[in-house]
Amino acid sequence: MTNLDDRIVRYGELQPCKTAFIDAHTPGSDQKENFTIIGGGVSESPDQHVHISIPHGFNIGAAGQPPKCRNSLHDHHTAEAFFVLSGRWRFFWGRWGTAGEVVLEEGDIFNIPTGIFRGFENIGTDYGMIMAILGGDDAGGGVMWAPQVIEDAADHGLVLGENGKLYDTKKGQSLPEGIKPMPLMSAEELAKRPEPTTAEVLPNHVARYWDMVALADKTPCKVIGEHGLLRDRPGFEVDFITRASASEAMHSHDRPSVLMPVKGHWRVDWEGGTTVLAPGDTMSVPEGLAHRAQPSMTGEAALYHIVGTDDAAGPTWKPE
Template sequence: MTPQEMESRIVRYGELQPCKTAFIDAHTPGSDQKENFTIIGGGVSESPDQHVHITIPHGFNIGAAGQPPKCRNSLHDHRTAEAFFVLSGRWRFFWGRYGDAGEVVLEKGDIFNIPTGIFRGFENIGTDYGMIMAILGGDDAGGGVMWAPQVIEDAADHGLVLAESGKLYDTKKGEALPSGVSPMPLMAADELAKRGEPTTAQVLPNHVARYWDMVALSDKTPAKVIGETGILRDKPGFEVNFITRGSASDTTTSFDYPSVLMPVTGHWKVTWDGGSATLAPGDTMSVPEGMAHTVLPSMTGEAAIYQIVGTADPAGLTWQG
C-alpha cells in the first residue's frame, strides 16, 4: 500500500473535526461546550452534523470527546462496550441512576473499560481543555445511546427533542418532530431497575488500568490491557494492547482483523511494505487486516501507544452486580 493510500487511513489530531451538537444535552447548561469527534465508524452521534473521518468498518468504532474545564457529559448507557483512555487532562467518571453510585478520577494514559448496564457520565476536572479517546464495540456502536430519563427531560427544557428514531430536533431552530414521529420514550421502570449501581470498590479492580502500571507491565513485552487474558478481562469485540519503548519490536506483525494505533506519549514510526508514517499523540491510524507492519518509537524519551485489534467476540461485559 502506498504512503498516499495509507495517509487516507490516518487522522491527525490537528485535523479532527468536532461536532458541538452531537447529543441531546448539547444545549443543557454544563454540557453545552463539549465537542464530539467520530474518527472511525459511524459512532453514536444523534446529529446529522457529525463528521466521520474514516467510514471503513473495523468491527468497532473510535471516537473522542473534548471538553473545557467543568464541562460534563450526561448520564447514558450503550448496548455494546465502551472504553475510554485519557489523552490529555484530568477527568472524573461517575455512574449510577443519578451518577452518585461511584466515581473514579483518571489521568493521562489511564483507561476505563465500562460494562454495559450502567448509566455513566464524565467531566473534565482539570484546568485546561482535555481530550478522552473512546472505543465502542460493533460497527453500528450498538444502535445509539440510552439516556437517563432526567437527561431527556432537561434537554427538552432547553430546546432539544430526541425522536424515537434517534434523530435530534432543535426547537430553537424552528425544528419539530415530523408528523407521525414520536419522541424517544423515557426508560420504563422495569428497565431502570436493571441498571447497575456498583460502588467504586466494585468497579476499580476489574475495569480501570493505570498508565504507570501498564508502563511497568509492558517493559519487556506488550501488555494486553483488554481481552480474554487481559489486565481487564473482557471480550467486547476488540482487544487493546499497550506498547512502550521497552516492548516495541522490529518484528513485523499482522492481524486477521483491522487494527488501530493511537499514541499516548512520544512519536511512533509505522513501517510497512511500501512506505512508513510517523504518528504523534492524538493521531489515529487504521491498519488494514493482513498488512504486515512494525511499530517503533522514532525519537528518544517516554513513548507509549495503544493498539486496538478487532475480534469476532460478542458485545462485552454487562454489569452483574
C-alpha cells in the same frame, strides 16, 4: 508504494461536532465536542463528520471538553472504553451519577461496565481529550439516556425522536409526522439497573498508566481481552506498548487494526511506506499488511493498539 493517507487521522485535523447529543444546549454540557474517527459512532446529529468509515468491528471516537464541562448520564448496548489523552477526568455512574466515581489521569484507561448510566467531566485546568472505543460496527445502535437528561434537554429546546435523531425547537424544528419522542425508561426498567460501588468497579475495569508501563517492560501489556489486565470480551482487544516492548519485527493481522499513541512519537513502517504518529493521531492498518511501530525519538513513549475479535459486541463479559 502503499499510500495510507486516507487511513491516518491527525489530531490537528479532527473535525468536532458541538451538536452531537441531546444535552448540546444543556448548561454545563453545551461546550463539549464530539469526534467520530472510525465507524459511524453514536452521534444523534447529521452534522457529525466521520473520518474513516471502513468497518473494523468496533468504533473509535473522542470527546473534547473545556474545564468543568460535563457529559450527561447515558448508556450503550455494547462496550465503551476510554483512555485519557490529555487532562484530568472524573467518571461517575449510577441512576443519578452517585453510585461511584473514579478520577483518571493521562494514559489511564476505563472499560466501563455495560448496563449502568455513566458520565464524565473534565476536572483539569485546560481543554482535555479522552479517546473512546465502542464495541460493534454500529456501536450498539445508539445511546440510552437517563430520564432526567431527556427532560432537561427538552427544557432547553432539544427533542430526541424515537428514530434516534435530534430536533432543535430553537431552530423551528419539530418531530416529523408519525415520529414520537424517545420514550423515557420506565421505573421497572430503571430498578433493574445495578448500582455498583467504586470498590466493585475499579479492580476489573480501570488500569493505570504507570502500572501498564511496568507490565509492558518486555512484551506488550494485554489490557482488554479474555486474558487481559481488564478481563473482557467486548469484540475487540486492546494492547499497551512502550519503548521497552515495541518489536522490530514486521507483522500483520487478519483484520484491520488501529494504532493510537498516547505518549511520544512513533514511526510506523509498512510494505511500501512509512509515517510518524504523535499523541492524538489515529492510524488504521489494513488487514494483511505487514507493519511495525517503534518510537522515533528519545523519551517517554506509549501506544494503544486495538484489533477486533470474533466475540460478539454485547454486554460486558464477566469471567467465571
